[in-house]
Amino acid sequence: MSLDIEKVKEFSNKAWDENILPTLSEYIEIPNQSPLYDAEWATNGYTEKAIQLLEKWILAQGIKGMTCEIKRIEGLTPIIFMVIEATKTENVKTVLMYGHMDKQPPLTEAWDEGLHPYKAVVKNNRLYGRGGADDGYSTFASICAIQALQQQNIPHDRYVVIIEGSEESGSIHLPQYVEKFQAEIQTPSLVVCLDSGCGNYDQLWVTSSLRGVLTGDLTVKVLNEACHSGSASGIVPSSFRILRQVLDRVENQITGEIDKRLHVEIPPYRLEQIAKCADILGSTIYDEFSWYQGTGPITKDLTQLMINKTWYPSVCITGAEGLPHTSNAGNVMRTHTTVKVSVRLPPSFKHTEAGDILKELFESNPPYGATVTFKQDKSASGWDSPQTKPFLEKALGEASNLFYGKDHVYMGEGGSIPFMKMLNDRFQSQFIVTGLLGPASNAHGPNEFLDIPFAKKLLCCVIYLLDAHAKNA
The missing domain is CATH 3.40.630.10 (Zn peptidases)
Structure with a gap:
């Protein structure tokens, strides 16, 4: 029938x-x-x-x-x-x-x-x-x-x-x-x-x-007790500054480039599909987002934007702890900073390998001997x-x-x-x-x-x- x-x-x-x-x-x-x-x-x-x-x-x-x-x-x-x-x-x-x-x-x-x-x-x-x-x-x-x-x-x-x-x-x-x-x-x-x-x-x-995904808490701790920033700054390294340094090991803050160990080779037929998709969608690829004032996309190369979105790894900070609200932020050198790191992984990348790579990049040779820990909480290939x-x-x-x-x-x-x-x-x-x-x-x-x-x-x-x-x- x-x-x-x-x-x-x-x-x-x-x-x-x-x-x-x-x-x-x-x-x-x-x-x-x-x-x-x-x-x-x-x-x-x-x-x-x-x-x-x-x-x-x-x-x-x-x-x-x-x-x-x-x-x-x-x-x-x-x-x-x-x-x-x-x-x-x-x-x-x-x-x-x-x-x-x-x-x-x-x-x-x-x-x-x-x-x-x-x-x-x-x-x-x-x-x-x-x-x-x-x-x-x-x-x-x-x-x-x-x-x-x-x-x-x-x-x-x-x-x-x-x-x-x-x-x-x-x-x-x-x-x-x-x-x-x-x-x-x-x-x-x-x-x-x-x-x-x-x-x-x-x-x-x-x-x-x-893409796969891996998330976890990245913590930098420098003090047992918070102290007056006038007394400590210039002597005690800021946990936030150290956090920026270790994040930069994974994602270049200027270019956005991610460590090469988290990339894969993209199959040629997928690149062809991506180019066709970019041609159909045009500027919708970035116009769909609610941009604030003059902010714009990373590049206007539509095919590259689709590659970035679908086959390149990326890093986002989706949450934070240890930072008081701005209305309650005194002149204090804080003991620690924690951020939730969300990493998107290429489709063919094994999430178990990504966890090991990230832990090594974040925790090895911490600046100033600070305690840096990365505690993974979710991952999927x-x-x-x-x-x-x-x-x-x-x-x-x-x-x-x-x-x-x-x-x-x-x-x-x-x-x-x-x-x-x-x-x-x-x-x-x-x-x-x-x-x-x-x-x-x-x-x-x-x-x-x-x-x-x-x-x-x-x-x-x-x-x-x-x-x-x-x-x-």
Whole structure:
């Protein structure tokens, strides 16, 4: 039986307007932060409230042949684990669909008037709120895609759907679940991940690579007690100045160049894809950001900017301790300075090696004999997608043209989805990694939103691609 494209469009529009948006809005309003950012996640009830909401919605959809259960391992965030049995009778394959339900911290004070991270607001065809696009919608889109096939009586594959609760913390709790339920997962022929991004809202974007990530606390300590800066300055070296020196070992503060030991050789075909992507996106690559006054990008070379974002390592300081607020900053030589260092790693770089390199660079031969420590708290390797098989490449192009009217595009992402690397190492699967995080959508930041018209078309594409995979002999 052939898929009716017009019915797919009608289904997606109705599903989003009447079925997805109401419950997704409820989900947005639950402050269930990822475990790395909420030490009380296991007792404050937010994670439990979110996962119960999602499970209740899933069970109400009437998916035939489905078993759905909240799985728990003591001390770990729970997951939703679903199996939908195939309706095909021959050449049955398993498709693994993945998303997450945990959220980044809210940054409450930075949101525009009328918006709030835990308030769902629909405005100008956008749904605002923390976690809607990253990645609460994935549960709804995955189930609705299967529901659409069943409504048209389209024979489909066996589906395993996993919604985890620690992705924003580096998927620290997921490996134990994968091990425990390996027999039920089986060997996926295709992995569909809806936790990624898009370069614009005009066509289907397929993620070709993801950078790895490593974070940790870098501390420089020089004194046991704080003292008068007039007495100590010029004698006691500032912990902040020493911090600048050791950071400069990894990242040149003038050029931004990162130590060569953290680089990899970029495959030529990826460079070709990057150049094509840069040509399509143009200045959107940097225009999407909310620049302050005259600030501008590192370079206006668009291809280089995309290389920087997707295949070069980078360093960000995302937090600090030991620094009083400016309104309470006396003339004091502080005992120490601590910063949270976040390092993005090339897709093919092993995160375990990066940790050793960074620790050596930061801690060896400390200036003035100061105590310098780097305590790693999160790491995950990146991912470089395997080559797409011809049938799937054809289906991606057809889906993008049918529902967007333009060809699909491959784009590397600067962020991380640790589960993709884990799956790639385990299974010889095909991957469709895509998502709603497009220009100005600002995942993790203020005013996070998802573009509703784009989301409707993306659901159509997922339905089409699941059908194309099922029909491939």
